[in-house]
Amino acid sequence: RKEVEQDPGPFNVPEGATVAFNCTYSNSASQSFFWYRQDCRKEPKLLMSVYSSGNEDGRFTAQLNRASQYISLLIRDSKLSDSATYLCVVRGDSNYQLIWGAGTKLIIKP
Amino acid sequence: NAGVTQTPKFQVLKTGQSMTLQCAQDMNHEYMSWYRQDPGMGLRLIHYSVGAGITDQGEVPNGYNVSRSTTEDFPLRLLSAAPSQTSVYFCASSYISAGELFFGEGSRLTVL
Numbered sequence: 001r002k003e004v005e006q007d008p009g010p011f012n013v014p015e016g017a018t019v020a021f022n023c024t025y026s027n028s029a030s031q032s033f034f035w036y037r038q039d040c041r042k043e044p045k046l047l048m049s050v051y052s053s054g055n056e057d058g059r060f061t062a063q064l065n066r067a068s069q070y071i072s073l074l075i076r077d078s079k080l081s082d083s084a085t086y087l088c089v090v091r092g093d094s095n096y097q098l099i100w101g102a103g104t105k106l107i108i109k110p
Numbered sequence: 111n112a113g114v115t116q117t118p119k120f121q122v123l124k125t126g127q128s129m130t131l132q133c134a135q136d137m138n139h140e141y142m143s144w145y146r147q148d149p150g151m152g153l154r155l156i157h158y159s160v161g162a163g164i165t166d167q168g169e170v171p172n173g174y175n176v177s178r179s180t181t182e183d184f185p186l187r188l189l190s191a192a193p194s195q196t197s198v199y200f201c202a203s204s205y206i207s208a209g210e211l212f213f214g215e216g217s218r219l220t221v222l
Binding site: 002004008032034041042043044045046049087091095096097098099100101102103 | 141145150151152153154155158160166168169200206209210211213214215216
């Protein structure tokens, strides 16, 4: 089993719809969680950190479920510009090493 | 705003050749790292550094060498290139206490 797993997609979603995807992690001792966004042939950029109580940033909501060991990302009122690959990242036992999921590709269609 | 600068952006090598990927950051970050990204796989850590003179191995260090003589620079050396090292390489940096990694634009390497 991979340490961090994501559905690769692609998720094809009409503009304005709500879309959600999950990421599961295997190390129950993991302490920090993040979502990064990566546009085609570009570098990853931090979208948001994921806090234990869940957090929201505009149209984006991230949640953590420690019991089931997954994090989720919800995007409301999706825009064409949301089309990208979303990478789930978990900080493992070492403070200096992050474990990256392979990413979920999202395509927003007009 | 320079941020993290990687060079070259593209490189083609023959098997057995060596080369150095350059990485520089101007944000005074203590932490710097090199990743490789392959299709269908997550970013994998090659080497990292938590300060000048300090380096450590990541998940996939074989075939690569690094050094950190200054806070700003963290070059990655391929000692004897192999086709399995064909990949996209990213340099990233951050403050040690922070969660956000800042990435360079990537270097696309092909080994024939």
